[in-house]
Amino acid sequence: MPIISASNITKKFNSFTAVNSVSLQVEKGEIFGLLGPNGAGKTTFISMLVTMKRPSSGRAEVNGFDVSSDPRGVRKSIGIVFQDQALDEELTAYENLDLHAALYSVPRNEREIRIMEVLKMVELDSRRDDQVKTFSGGMRRRLEIARGLIHYPKVLFLDEPTLGLDPQTRKHIWEYINKLRREHNVTVFLTTHYMEEADTLCDRIAIIDHGKIIMMDTPSGLKDSLGGDTLLLECSSPRKLCSTLKGQECIIDSKPHNGKLTLRLDNGEKKIPMIMQKARDAGVAVSSVSLHKPTLDDVFLHYTGRTIREENISSAESFRMHARARRRMR
């Protein structure tokens, strides 16, 4: 039985449809990623799963509890790290975690142990008694992730968990998320802008755009759906090489153009020696070879018609995260 199951769930704000009849299922122990451009509806979708927003129509269950009719059951089963900061800055790291543990009925005698455990994990144990307002953005993010884990949730929702973090911390958090799944069988549902994050961390990815799921598959399945690698050969006679290679089953498509030959094929790196041999036999001189394997960026571009530029986003996003923290919540 899937631990998250949404069927035709829709959220409308007045006449605007932010999430449009989304259906998906996540199995226990899976790390599931929701990938989409700004405004795609990722946060709105998560908000409905965590009972913060009511669906306009459709149904969703988390850990067997219906989000509309049994929100309390859902809340007990989940941990969530919101996209926007949700810490009390006047309290210390420890006090924030202690309050959270109490709200989630962590037994009194276990609170301190667990708090120290998660603080160590995010390397904030030395700052436990400092007020959150003295923390950097990355430290706050780590503290929030730690907080989401204290009560050992069955499902952990992470809305852009590593936004604005440095690559080292990001890797650290990925490791921890993997460990959670391995050791505690926690199901993780995350949204992200980082292709690398989606690719290395997630078992399955759904691409969402304009509130609709466009594609859902494993990262390699998504990349394969684009139809193989691209091999670019610079050579003396592209046409000749092209006709020489005709009949090779592994080559899906070939296009000669001024001084270059573009091939589409599966497992490109394994085919290069064979292609070089054929070229030599045909007397074609190859001056350079480059192989491009499809990335999630390509997948994303292919299905949404847009690219996600990680560099641009990280600075723009961390700024937005800051601005949002100050903005009121509706």
Added chain:
Amino acid sequence: MNQEFIAIYFLWKREIIRFLRSKSRIIGSIGMPFFFLVMLGFGIGGIVSLEGGGSYLDFVAPGILGMVLLFGSVFSGAIVIIDKQFGFLKETLVAPVRRESIVLGKALGGASTAVIQGMLMIFVMAILGVSIPLHTIPLLFAVMFLVSIAFVSLGISLASIMEDMHGFQLIVNFLIFPMFLFSGAIFPLDSVPEILQYLSYIDPLTYGVDAMRIVLMGTARFSLALDLGVLVAFLAVTTSLAAYLFRRIEN
């Protein structure tokens, strides 16, 4: 049930910690009432005499105490707006805890901070020569807490429907400040035009000030039973309203 008590306790504790960490809030909360007390008590007190005798300073002191509680409480309720703006509210809203418990924890916490402010004011008053019979203190605190929790709930209700602090400031100017003025805190109500008297009757703070005046001075305009009755009714209304409006925040 036990779980809800723990949640209420921790939310109460949070309000207390935040309050104690904010020196400016502690000082600021009794700043204006202090000046009112000094200006009225010693300024006007020197030129007016009350009908029944007694010093004007003693008369105005419970009114100033009412002022401290009123503003302290309402601003504690306003923390809901700050929580909205800083996102912390979501953390509590998504927790497996009843909305009523969240409101109650906030209300008890806010009321406690208001009562602490009131205690500081009583201390200042004693130094300034206001007569505060020691045996009245327990009953006085009880009335103070009743008044505070009712007005914190009013603050939470208003904060639940307000978008930001500017809107809240407006409410303070057009609702809370008049409440203070019409409550008979600074002048005896018998001596004002009838229309103002009627306004004072619908002002819940009137009964809070009256009750504290009875406790401190032995007698005032109404009976203690009436005052407490009205205050309890007002409390019931504001807490229900707070619970109702707070529950509606999420969407």
